Amino acid sequence: MRRKGVNYSKYGYMFTFPFVLAFVVFSLYPILYTAVIGFTDMKGIIPKPIHFLDNPFQNFKELLFDNASFRKSLINTGLLWIFNFIPQMVLALLLTAWFTNRRLNIKGQGAFKVLLYMPNIITASTIAVLFSTLFAYPMGPVNSLFQMLGWSDAPIFFLQNKGTARGIVSFIQFWMWYGNTMIVLIAGVAGINPALFESAAIDGANGFQTFFRITLPSLRTILLFTLITSLVGGLTMFDIPQLFLAGGPDDSTLTTSMFIYGQAFKGSYMYNRAAAASMIMFAITAVLSGFLFYLMRDRDEARLKKAEKKYRKAAEAAVREV
Amino acid sequence: MAKVQRSSTVNQKISRTIIYIVCISLAVLSILLFWIMFVNATRSTPEIQSGLSLIPSTHMMSNLRVLLDKSFDPWKGFLNSFIISSSATICTVYFSSLTAYGLVAYNWKLRQPFFTFILCVMMIPSQASAIGFYQFMYKLHWTNNFLPLILPAIAAPAVVFFMRQYLLATLSMEIVEAARVDGSGEFSTFNRIILPLMMPAVATQAIFAFVANWNNLFMPLILLTQKDKYTMPIMVSLLRGDIYKTEFGSIYMGLALTALPLFVVYFLLSRYIIAGVALGGVKE
Numbered sequence: 001m002r003r004k005g006v007n008y009s010k011y012g013y014m015f016t017f018p019f020v021l022a023f024v025v026f027s028l029y030p031i032l033y034t035a036v037i038g039f040t041d042m043k044g045i046i047p048k049p050i051h052f053l054d055n056p057f058q059n060f061k062e063l064l065f066d067n068a069s070f071r072k073s074l075i076n077t078g079l080l081w082i083f084n085f086i087p088q089m090v091l092a093l094l095l096t097a098w099f100t101n102r103r104l105n106i107k108g109q110g111a112f113k114v115l116l117y118m119p120n121i122i123t124a125s126t127i128a129v130l131f132s133t134l135f136a137y138p139m140g141p142v143n144s145l146f147q148m149l150g151w152s153d154a155p156i157f158f159l160q161n162k163g164t165a166r167g168i169v170s171f172i173q174f175w176m177w178y179g180n181t182m183i184v185l186i187a188g189v190a191g192i193n194p195a196l197f198e199s200a201a202i203d204g205a206n207g208f209q210t211f212f213r214i215t216l217p218s219l220r221t222i223l224l225f226t227l228i229t230s231l232v233g234g235l236t237m238f239d240i241p242q243l244f245l246a247g248g249p250d251d252s253t254l255t256t257s258m259f260i261y262g263q264a265f266k267g268s269y270m271y272n273r274a275a276a277a278s279m280i281m282f283a284i285t286a287v288l289s290g291f292l293f294y295l296m297r298d299r300d301e302a303r304l305k306k307a308e309k310k311y312r313k314a315a316e317a318a319v320r321e322v
Numbered sequence: 323m324a325k326v327q328r329s330s331t332v333n334q335k336i337s338r339t340i341i342y343i344v345c346i347s348l349a350v351l352s353i354l355l356f357w358i359m360f361v362n363a364t365r366s367t368p369e370i371q372s373g374l375s376l377i378p379s380t381h382m383m384s385n386l387r388v389l390l391d392k393s394f395d396p397w398k399g400f401l402n403s404f405i406i407s408s409s410a411t412i413c414t415v416y417f418s419s420l421t422a423y424g425l426v427a428y429n430w431k432l433r434q435p436f437f438t439f440i441l442c443v444m445m446i447p448s449q450a451s452a453i454g455f456y457q458f459m460y461k462l463h464w465t466n467n468f469l470p471l472i473l474p475a476i477a478a479p480a481v482v483f484f485m486r487q488y489l490l491a492t493l494s495m496e497i498v499e500a501a502r503v504d505g506s507g508e509f510s511t512f513n514r515i516i517l518p519l520m521m522p523a524v525a526t527q528a529i530f531a532f533v534a535n536w537n538n539l540f541m542p543l544i545l546l547t548q549k550d551k552y553t554m555p556i557m558v559s560l561l562r563g564d565i566y567k568t569e570f571g572s573i574y575m576g577l578a579l580t581a582l583p584l585f586v587v588y589f590l591l592s593r594y595i596i597a598g599v600a601l602g603g604v605k606e
Contacts, residue, residue, distance in 0.1 A: 015423060020477075022473060026455070026474035030452075106342075117599065121533055122585075133573055236450075285446075
């Protein structure tokens, strides 16, 4: 035991140092810098020294109250996310309930998983351009199909319609992600104690009851995780709407990320406005994640901890009295 | 009683049929769209405009020629994407493993706060810092350089989180102690003994890091403005430009070329990828 005196704790700092360095240089500093730019008048192609505005919050105020395009981009992002997330969750939960139901014993699950997950791995840009080509006007595969089936007599200009354009963007997002969500949820179900399902079966619970009373509550943490990752992914949605219709028609698929990109990198060089918009997006992400963590926190555990604390205090008081 | 049993098996048969129909149509949807893409890559533009077909035609080479004539250089894009993605992947898995090992193997004062910090920064979207990042890189004259797309990969909080969970479950400190007795330094213990032990986790995370970097559009689009530095997703965005307006055959050809490497990788590794998605989700 002569090595007992060696203190290894310095290696903990050494081994985590590259991570910290890269994080500070490439994430923390750029975020703080973005925040600072948000309060300045930095615009134009030639970089200028930092000059704060007389009213530091002017960029934020203009964005939130005077900029219709930015407000529209926030609403669009929300709409596109909701119309992809709800069907995605419903379908993923349904498939999970089917695939994990032993009484149904669905065959070929491996092949189904491989095929349903496939769209997720293909470049989103490729899929976006593919869809815009499929819906081409006046001649495109979807138009040919509609005419072949006799659903329409004349070619339809699908992408001229705001609702259709939004619907397709939501659909692409939904289609790319339901397989992923399903696999995550199935893995979550596999981690649930089998004794719970057995006792439910002995008590005569049917498929619905087992799913809603046992499976869903046990998946709470995983549902939270999926919700947050999907939320952050949805708020930063860029590739698909950008390459599908570049925000059109009439800005109906313009998302917040595209707004930021457009302000800074498409010829107008409004870095200050783009930076302020980034900070608003960041704040929304942070608040929503925090709120979700709070909502989905393990209430039983929190209560247990509280009770434990109370008990310990009581015990301490008792000891002191003695 | 028997009647009840029979009706329940009949019900089960019906619901099983419905389930198979739904699953098979979803699978067909997954295949069909990409199938149309590959088939249309082999058809001429007039053929594509005359209607939908699921049978390949013979115009693959002419489509490819039209595509390459318009200064679309998929090989260059492929090479650029490959350099960026593989370097970033190596950075991500190596340094995340190192960080996770530092978190698990050593007992240091700031260990718990550091882990909490990683949990908090896991969700920060890269778009939130893009403006500051671009200005910073502009000042360093690092735009049109691959380094700003590779070096940030060293700090990948989600991967560190995954590696930590893996190490907590598999690492036995006795191996480390034995290496110490044999006179191995801490750093070489990690490289020679721990890293090989972590290979299953490294492999899964490497696949995902590679695909994520390969598919990334936002950052390369901001930073790379020279044509010979373009990555695959930027090349795809060129296909939407005016020069291809009526050349549908070559647009499909370009899309097929950018997607092909991913299909090959996916069908070779799909088992590991599915297992990796499943593992990545169970973060408890």
